[in-house]
Amino acid sequence: MRSKKIHFLLIIFILTFFYCAPKEESEVLPIYHCYKTSEEIIIDGNITEEAWEKAENAQFVDRDGSIPEQKTTFKWLWDDVYLYGAFHVEDNDIWATMTARDDSLWVEEVIELFIDADSAPKTYAEFEINPLNTVLDLYILNKYNNRKDLKQLWKWDCIGLKNAVKVVGTVDNRDDIDQYWDLEIAIPFDQIYTAPNVPPVAGDRWKIDFCRADRGKKRSVSTFWSPPAFHNPLSYGIFIFEAGK
Ligand SMILES: [Ca+2]
Numbered sequence: 001m002r003s004k005k006i007h008f009l010l011i012i013f014i015l016t017f018f019y020c021a022p023k024e025e026s027e028v029l030p031i032y033h034c035y036k037t038s039e040e041i042i043i044d045g046n047i048t049e050e051a052w053e054k055a056e057n058a059q060f061v062d063r064d065g066s067i068p069e070q071k072t073t074f075k076w077l078w079d080d081v082y083l084y085g086a087f088h089v090e091d092n093d094i095w096a097t098m099t100a101r102d103d104s105l106w107v108e109e110v111i112e113l114f115i116d117a118d119s120a121p122k123t124y125a126e127f128e129i130n131p132l133n134t135v136l137d138l139y140i141l142n143k144y145n146n147r148k149d150l151k152q153l154w155k156w157d158c159i160g161l162k163n164a165v166k167v168v169g170t171v172d173n174r175d176d177i178d179q180y181w182d183l184e185i186a187i188p189f190d191q192i193y194t195a196p197n198v199p200p201v202a203g204d205r206w207k208i209d210f211c212r213a214d215r216g217k218k219r220s221v222s223t224f225w226s227p228p229a230f231h232n233p234l235s236y237g238i239f240i241f242e243a244g245k
Pocket residue numbers: 041042043044045046047048049184
């Protein structure tokens with residue numbers, strides 16, 4: 001009888017544990033450790049500050065997890081005002097034509113950022129920046145965690161956003177061989193309305209993803225930090241704010 005009771009309690013314990021235990025996201029989602037910096041970062045497209053050398057380096061992958069031929073690497077840092085990002089985008093054919101804010105940048109070459117600060121996938125911010133340094137920014141209401149009934153709040157502009165690109169190559173000539181473009185960006189925390197803490201507290205976790213459209217003459221390649229990205233916020237990677245190194 002006693003043994004039956006112990007078995008019963010054990011089953012209850014196991015069921016309770018598995019029901020309450022958070023999903024082990026780290027087993028399937030990439031993790032980025034974003035360190036706090038006290039050094040000045042000038043948003044000029046030159047990712048040459050010493051601070052960047054201390055940041056964790058990560059890279060984009062193909063939909064199947066493989067490393068694409070033209071690599072994209074990125075780093076992030078933060079201070080009390082901004083979230084700083086740096087992307088290094090290898091590309092032998094860099095091109096873009098759009099220069100108006102909130103233009104359809106995704107049909108050309110672009111880096112896209114999806115920021116789900118409260119890890120509640122129904123709301124997140126989207127940024128896109130092209131090699132001409134044109135910005136698209138909007139808030140998304142995504143009731144079903146997919147593209148169904150997506151509400152896009154285009155009028156939202158991230159006030160105080162700083163962004164700069166450095167192109168080693170030509171954006172307006174597709175007949176020559178280019179090398180790369182770098183994007184440096186500073187997003188003011190006070191514009192991320194869904195952030196649980198402004199500025200973040202060390203240990204805060206956001207859900208974030210990045211994508212790249214590399215639209216070559218023969219084919220388009222989409223790469224990601226955590227595929228499938230885009231409007232699948234449950235797939236975004238885990239972005240952890242860490243104290244300074
Ligand atoms: Ca810089």
